[in-house]
Amino acid sequence: MNDHILLMRDIVDNQILDVRGARVTKVAGVEVELPAAGGEPVVRCLLVGPEPLARRVNGQLGDVARRITGGRRTVRIPWSDVSDVGPDVRLRIEARATGATHAEDWVRAHLARFIVGLK
């Protein structure tokens, strides 16, 4: 599956679904490694979080995001956890195991659980 994926088209900005098909977030970027021995670049992991996302909009915005988050909110999902690509990026693991659900977890814990209703 790693053969001919066009990174920008098939991975970056695409939807990450966990092993049960739940929405996790969208891919903010990828980390690629150039093998020392030469040859094709290899994808190491998916990047998720405010900083890599902001950096794609604007370099300075990326710096601002880094200063605010102290680099702590950037999550790397190892390529070995990816089971399928195209058009969605499917994972072998559950959303909470990725650590990429921080935004939703925070809002749930501090805000959403206080919403009362019949749902």
Next chain:
Amino acid sequence: MIRLSGIALGLLTAIGGFVDVGNIATASEAGSKYGFSLVWAIVLGAVAVVFLIEMVGRLTAVSDRAYADIVREKFGIKFALVPLLADMVTNFLLLAAEIGGAGFALYLLTGVSFRIWAVVVGLALLVLLTNARFRLIENGPSVLGLVTLCFVAALFTLNTDWTAAGRGIITPDTGGGGAVPYFYIATGLVSAVLSPYLLTFYSSGAHEEGWTRSMIRQNRIVAAGGMGFGAVLTIAILMTAAVALQPRGIEVNQLQTVGLSLVAAFGSAGVYLFAITLFVCSFGAAIELALTLPFEITQMMGWSYGVDARPVDVPIFAVLYTVLPIASMVFIAASGIDPLQLTLVTMVLIALVLPADVIPFLVIMNDPTYLQDQTNHWVANIAVLLITLMAFALSVIVLPLTFLAGGG
């Protein structure tokens, strides 16, 4: 039978849900000031909205994705921020205008300030959004919105001179007030009928209902029939104002003046009929608008969403649909901006940002990655593109000129 009832419900809700405070405000102001001569703007908006709704329904059915999800995937975060930020501003203002419109309707019935009623309306929205299921939210207010048919009835009660109306429709007449106010209202009318927020809302609804390719035909009928008849209702609002108000020299500069056309047709009952129509249409649109931005934001960011899900399962989506109506309600109640003026300015602003929504959408509609064999016909592309660019060009010209001349 199931299919037929699906089509019937789709048609009813599309017709009943078509009119909102934007249609009521712009169409009656147009009719009261310029007679029948701005019907063309409604027709242009209607052509565009029929095409757009058909397209976004087809996109959702074939791609099994909601529209905003695709914008992010295809264009990337940097570009997707352009329509998102534009929609955040226009949606917020439009939601405030709808809350103001519903509040104004209650003011007409009670005499208590619309700003106080706006708070009640905002809280009622909140209760509905946190409790009701999507089917009720989507269909309930739309079916009630059929009360707008009273404007069609009014046309017959008022003994409309149809030949004169026909002549007026094909004779552009700026009424001696100059071209700028004429085209200001024309631009507002196109936006009000076109309602670009429907792209996200309709697509999200279709996706929540799990549309597949089998829905393409039904979607086409509902888009053409429902939106087409909805536009006829807007034309009826314009024409009642043209028949009842313009000859008497009454110009719609406040929302209560709109009701006078129904008073002319039905006597004092017209006041109640107008208040009920204004309330139902504004409140129904407010529910849709309060969900549209939460849909758009969570879809673009890849977060979970769902109207029927528990708030803890769709945390960001749920917080957005509770915070947004409160923020809009506070804005309209605290500022006390006249709902009619807010509506008109918002309509022209929507025209200004229209290309940011429509052009990326058209690019997607021609991409076989998402549409497979169902990409757009070139006629649809050209029609929507021309109407969008025309509304945009008009807004670029009339907005600065209107504000230089001292307000809308």
